[in-house]
Amino acid sequence: MTDNYGPAHWAAAPLGNYGAGRPGGIDMVIIHDTEGSYISAIDRFLDPSQGVSAHYVFRSSDGDVTQCVHEADTGYHCGNLRYNQRSIGIEHEGFAAHPSQWYNDTMLQASAQLVADICRRYGIPIDRQHIIGHAEVPSEDGTHFGGNDFHTDPGAGWPWDRYMQMVNGTPAVVPLVTSPDYAVYSNPTINLAIFSNVLRNVGSPAYDEVEDCYNTCTDNGVNPAVALAFFALESNYGTAAGAVDLKNWGNLTDPSSGQLATYDLWSLGLRDWCNHFRTTAYNNAQTISTIVPIYQPGSAGGTVQGDNSYIQQLHDLIKGWADQLAAQPNVFTPH
Numbered sequence: 001m002t003d004n005y006g007p008a009h010w011a012a013a014p015l016g017n018y019g020a021g022r023p024g025g026i027d028m029v030i031i032h033d034t035e036g037s038y039i040s041a042i043d044r045f046l047d048p049s050q051g052v053s054a055h056y057v058f059r060s061s062d063g064d065v066t067q068c069v070h071e072a073d074t075g076y077h078c079g080n081l082r083y084n085q086r087s088i089g090i091e092h093e094g095f096a097a098h099p100s101q102w103y104n105d106t107m108l109q110a111s112a113q114l115v116a117d118i119c120r121r122y123g124i125p126i127d128r129q130h131i132i133g134h135a136e137v138p139s140e141d142g143t144h145f146g147g148n149d150f151h152t153d154p155g156a157g158w159p160w161d162r163y164m165q166m167v168n169g170t171p172a173v174v175p176l177v178t179s180p181d182y183a184v185y186s187n188p189t190i191n192l193a194i195f196s197n198v199l200r201n202v203g204s205p206a207y208d209e210v211e212d213c214y215n216t217c218t219d220n221g222v223n224p225a226v227a228l229a230f231f232a233l234e235s236n237y238g239t240a241a242g243a244v245d246l247k248n249w250g251n252l253t254d255p256s257s258g259q260l261a262t263y264d265l266w267s268l269g270l271r272d273w274c275n276h277f278r279t280t281a282y283n284n285a286q287t288i289s290t291i292v293p294i295y296q297p298g299s300a301g302g303t304v305q306g307d308n309s310y311i312q313q314l315h316d317l318i319k320g321w322a323d324q325l326a327a328q329p330n331v332f333t334p335h
């Protein structure tokens, strides 16, 4: 399985080859080539003696992709810690000295599709300030480029213009849908069984309170699917680093401290979240597309593009669960 990009195989690098979590947001993509085979690159990232990893590796022959590090964690790929922390690293099978033999349209297109998806999900501008080669990463002391170790990949033969056109030209997997524009305060479009399955399948720490969480939504007039979708995007269902210590359903700020609020139970954090949109700040904005720009999700980056991406992801999740319910209206999973 993989958590971030559907087409990718999952091959987990060990902790130490990457760092847990991210101290800040993700606002860059860094392009590499492997100077070796696809398999040798993956093997290296899985070898705990190496201390290196990239998030994704592409195969030249067919564009096959393997993910070795969760996007929520810091890959060690570019020889500059700050740049590792802010970026997603993508390796491409090949040798910079023979670009035409390796950097073919099949792999470039597959890679561009991923980069477009990443840019959409994190609200990263599609330009050469935010999508750069390893050779363009400064060293930590600022005296040279290519990271601390003077890397020059992906080399002068990487077809940047063509590649950026591909990233730009890659249509959204699903165009922005605002109809139906799900309302926070509305009848459930998901039942307890599907709500439970989702939390159990992702290993959510909130699964221990699943029935309380579902009922907290309905008791407060909230569609549990809307709450669950925000939970997915805000903390990967409570599985993101540190989330379990806060039990803060939607990363709400504690107004007295200005910091993220902390709760003893997920259902208590959820209760606050359920009533959050009744505050005057929302001015009766109560559908997803109207609340997100006010909510200002961290992952949306404060841009219209980021907000739209966030809205689209919420919509896709809620629609997906509604479709599941329609397909299996009688599904029941004891927990």
Ligand SMILES: [Zn+2]
Pocket: 031, 032, 033, 077, 078, 134, 151, 153
């Ligand atoms: Zn590199």
